[in-house]
Amino acid sequence: DIQMTQSPSSLSASVGDRVTITCRSSQTIDTYVNWYQQIPGKAPKLLIYAASSLQSGVPSRFRGSVSGTDFTLSISNLQPEDFATYYCQQSYSPLWTFGQGTKVEIK
Amino acid sequence: QVQLQQWGAGLLKPSETLSLTCSVHGGSFSGYYWSWIRQPPGKGLEWIGEIKDTRNINYNPSLKSRVTLSIDTSKNQFSLRLRSVTAADTAVYYCARRFGGVWNGSYNRFFDYWGPGIPVTVSS
Numbered sequence: 001d002i003q004m005t006q007s008p009s010s011l012s013a014s015v016g017d018r019v020t021i022t023c024r025s026s027q028t029i030d031t032y033v034n035w036y037q038q039i040p041g042k043a044p045k046l047l048i049y050a051a052s053s054l055q056s057g058v059p060s061r062f063r064g065s066v067s068g069t070d071f072t073l074s075i076s077n078l079q080p081e082d083f084a085t086y087y088c089q090q091s092y093s094p095l096w097t098f099g100q101g102t103k104v105e106i107k
Numbered sequence: 108q109v110q111l112q113q114w115g116a117g118l119l120k121p122s123e124t125l126s127l128t129c130s131v132h133g134g135s136f137s138g139y140y141w142s143w144i145r146q147p148p149g150k151g152l153e154w155i156g157e158i159k160d161t162r163n164i165n166y167n168p169s170l171k172s173r174v175t176l177s178i179d180t181s182k183n184q185f186s187l188r189l190r191s192v193t194a195a196d197t198a199v200y201y202c203a204r205r206f207g208g209v210w211n212g213s214y215n216r217f218f219d220y221w222g223p224g225i226p227v228t229v230s231s
Contacts, residue, residue: 034217042223043221044201044218045221046218046219049217050217089152089218091215094157095154095168096142096154096205097154098153098154101151
């Protein structure tokens with residue numbers, strides 16, 4: 001299995017802040033990482049695919065990047081609707097696995 | 108616009124069989140992999156398996172011995188059966204479409220449409 005180690009597990013931030021979430025894969029997986037946002041009580045929503053491509057309709061303040069096996073989701077100018085839990089997911093090997101999640105809370 | 112609708116029993120006793128169905132409305136049904144993903148209370152996401160047709164089915168090895176996925180292309184529906192459930196199977200179960208193909212010039216795979224989720228509780 002490819003393990004996705006996500007950090008931090010939670011963070012507190014204020015509206016307007018910039019936050020960064022990281023996922024490290026247990027092996028090289030090219031750019032096969034997606035990022036999802038989950039609001040409590042709702043299904044996850046695709047934000048970023050292929051490490052850095054923005055899904056249609058997703059605001060440009062969300063940005064994905066990759067360096068080796070380290071994948072990063074950045075959210076600039078944090079908005080009230082961005083307070084949620086974020087998950088990375090590897091799409092390299094068909095035992096699709098997710099990171100443990102990062103809960104972004106209001107400071 | 109693709110919409111996924113789920114239904115099935117939400118309360119089970121240990122050793123019973125979980126049975127859920129997902130119906131797809133809008134868009135194309137054939138040619139995609141259709142997945143089941145679950146989320147235990149307060150925890151992360153676990154992929155259960157996916158089905159494209161009767162010959163193309165992938166399972167999470169950790170659940171493979173208890174899981175059966177099936178598909179009815181005439182109704183645009185797919186189903187999950189999980190046998191011998193225990194309290195550890197208590198979770199919200201989501202169905203989702205897994206896109207796999209060329210998107211914006213390169214090959215990509217991602218879950219782009221999700222059902223609303225069904226909470227399933229296993230308790231005696």
